[in-house]
Amino acid sequence: MGLLLLAAVAGLAAVERKGFFQAMLSRPAVLGPLAGMAVGDASAGLLVGVPLELLFLGAVNLGAALPLHEALCAAAAAGGAALGTSRYGLPAPAAAAVACAAGLPLAVAGRGVDALVERANDRLAARAARRLEAGDPAAAMRCNLLGLALPFALGAALAPLGAGAAAGAAAALLRAAPGLARPLALAFAAFAALACAAGVRALRAGGAPRTFYAAALLALGVAAAGGRMAQ
Amino acid sequence: MSLARPALWRSFWRCFFLQAAWNRRGMQNLGFAYAIDPALRALYPDPERRRAALARHLGFFNCHPYMAAAILGGAIHHEERVARGQEPPGSAVAYKSALQGPLAAVGDGFFWTALRPFAGALAAAGALLLGWPAVLAALLLYNGVALSLRVRLFRQGYLRGDAVVEPIGSLDLPRLAGGLRLGAAALCGLAAALVVRRAGASLGAEGWVLAAGAAVAGERALARGAALLPLASASLGAGLLLGVLSSRWQGGP
Numbered sequence: 001m002g003l004l005l006l007a008a009v010a011g012l013a014a015v016e017r018k019g020f021f022q023a024m025l026s027r028p029a030v031l032g033p034l035a036g037m038a039v040g041d042a043s044a045g046l047l048v049g050v051p052l053e054l055l056f057l058g059a060v061n062l063g064a065a066l067p068l069h070e071a072l073c074a075a076a077a078a079g080g081a082a083l084g085t086s087r088y089g090l091p092a093p094a095a096a097a098v099a100c101a102a103g104l105p106l107a108v109a110g111r112g113v114d115a116l117v118e119r120a121n122d123r124l125a126a127r128a129a130r131r132l133e134a135g136d137p138a139a140a141m142r143c144n145l146l147g148l149a150l151p152f153a154l155g156a157a158l159a160p161l162g163a164g165a166a167a168g169a170a171a172a173l174l175r176a177a178p179g180l181a182r183p184l185a186l187a188f189a190a191f192a193a194l195a196c197a198a199g200v201r202a203l204r205a206g207g208a209p210r211t212f213y214a215a216a217l218l219a220l221g222v223a224a225a226g227g228r229m230a231q
Numbered sequence: 232m233s234l235a236r237p238a239l240w241r242s243f244w245r246c247f248f249l250q251a252a253w254n255r256r257g258m259q260n261l262g263f264a265y266a267i268d269p270a271l272r273a274l275y276p277d278p279e280r281r282r283a284a285l286a287r288h289l290g291f292f293n294c295h296p297y298m299a300a301a302i303l304g305g306a307i308h309h310e311e312r313v314a315r316g317q318e319p320p321g322s323a324v325a326y327k328s329a330l331q332g333p334l335a336a337v338g339d340g341f342f343w344t345a346l347r348p349f350a351g352a353l354a355a356a357g358a359l360l361l362g363w364p365a366v367l368a369a370l371l372l373y374n375g376v377a378l379s380l381r382v383r384l385f386r387q388g389y390l391r392g393d394a395v396v397e398p399i400g401s402l403d404l405p406r407l408a409g410g411l412r413l414g415a416a417a418l419c420g421l422a423a424a425l426v427v428r429r430a431g432a433s434l435g436a437e438g439w440v441l442a443a444g445a446a447v448a449g450e451r452a453l454a455r456g457a458a459l460l461p462l463a464s465a466s467l468g469a470g471l472l473l474g475v476l477s478s479r480w481q482g483g484p
Contacts, residue, residue: 019251022296023374024347029354029366046363053355054422055463057415060343063293063335064255068460093433101467104460121254125261128252129289135278137268137285144265147252182434183474189430189438190445190470191463196423197450198459199352200416204344205409208416209450215420216427216446223428 002083005038006163007156010075014155017071018061018114019148028052028074035078039163040086045078048096048103051195052077056107058202069110075159077103080166088171094184095170100191102166106158113154121147233311234273241269243385246303249296258293263303263327270307274314284310287324294331295338300381301395302330304388326393337404345408345415346376352418359425437477441470 013026013034024030032049033042056070077099084095128143174180200212249262267288275281294302309323350373357365380402388395423446431439445466452462 018253019248021247022250023377024350024370027347027351027354029351029358030370033363033366042363046358046366049366050355050358050422051426053351054419055459057348057351057419060339060347062339062343064258097467097471101464104464108460118253118255121252121261122256124252125254125257125289128261128264132282132286132289135282137278137282140285141265141268144248144252144261147261148248179478180471180475183471183478186430186434186438186441186474186477187467187470189426189434189442190466192426193423193430193442193444193446194449194463194466196419196426197446198453198463199348199355199419199422201450201453203348203412203415203419205412205416207413209454211413211416212420212423212450215417216424217420219421219424220427223424 002039010159011156032078036082041082054199073107076162079163083167097188098170298338301384
């Protein structure tokens with residue numbers, strides 16, 4: 001049931017990402033907790049969604065460019081981490097690290113999905129022109145909505161597969177070597193920190209790196225001062 | 232003839248489907264024809280005239296999907312004049328051709344590379360501080376701005392036609408975009424600090440040093456042109472390796 005729900009969430013996200021609305025619902029920060037909720041652990045989904053949001057801050061549809069498919073990656077990784085915690089009882093950071101490693105290739109595979117959808121849409125546009133020529137404007141216009149079917153189907157098929165594989169791999173790994181829980185937690189911390197840096201580089205603004213370091217140092221300084229005062 | 236409100240709202244609603252069948256040849260052509268269809272149905276009761284009008288809107292079209300609302304409103308404005316016989320049939324197509332490029336540049340620069348990254352960074356940093364309510368707040372903020380602008384652009388396009396450029400210019404979106412990008416950079420910095428603090432709290436000094444090192448080394452590597460996904464995979468691998476080595480060093484499993 002959980003995987004079916006995840007399939008529905010991932011399919012809708014794949015549609016919302018480009019074909020309909022584009023209201024940020026398919027961004028990892030939003031999709032992560034939703035995908036996690038679908039399989040039983042929203043907080044594990046949020047844990048994964050946050051770094052993926054920053055990692056893919058620059059993944060935008062500009063003109064005909066095909067960006068990395070952040071939604072497919074986020075649905076699979078967040079779903080995988082949540083499955084790992086809810087079904088196998090794994091520690092969340094360790095499950096998140098394995099799920100992110102398994103989800104990243106799907107961001108690249110998603111580009112292939114997008115290219116496939118565009119080719120299918122070429123045929124739909126040609127069919128719409130023929131229907132209009134034949135004097136059936138209503139049928140011609142329905143072709144536009146048919147363009148939503150393929151991204152939904154591919155998103156709904158791939159994300160649960162990725163999530164299941166990620167959760168299974170994490171469970172097998174930690175069963176074979178339980179001592180890896182802490183190294184995997186460290187790996188996830190390194191990944192999350194790198195994602196913050198990737199976010200700032202994606203902004204492509206002159207003063208962005210300086211602002212990034214200044215804000216980070218200020219926040220760390222404030223936290224340290226607050227800690228000393230509390231003592 | 233002027234359009235009744237329901238036809239206008241139906242067209243506006245359909246502009247959310249502008250990219251449903253995005254294709255390499257006509258790009259948003261089918262989506263644009265789909266969006267303007269309710270207006271054309273009301274303007275051209277004669278089926279042959281409606282078919283001809285739809286056919287001219289099946290030509291190439293590509294714009295930022297939010298900014299396209301202004302062009303959709305303006306194209307309806309022109310089609311009204313065409314239906315009244317005040318303009319030649321090609322005027323709406325010429326209007327679309329003239330505005331799609333400049334408005335795409337404005338929309339990409341503001342929404343895709345400034346407002347959305349800002350909202351994403353706000354959601355991420357906010358989630359690290361406050362949990363999911365911050366994500367919801369960022370989502371509401373983003374859509375409050377984006378949806379109100381889409382409605383406003385459509386309305387201005389419909390009412391003003393060619394003069395829609397003026398109200399868009401007065402929004403001063405490029406200047407706002409610069410501020411949002413710096414705000415997003417500050418939020419990324421805040422998020423990095425929170426990640427480092429959390430790593431320190433849950434994994435000790437080792438976690439703190441590793442996270443801080445990954446943020447700085449990652450930023451430098453990306454500045455030098457490193458590819459994103461290999462670097463992200465490397466950060467996972469390096470963290471895992473250091474963790475294993477450290478466990479061995481401390482006599483762990």
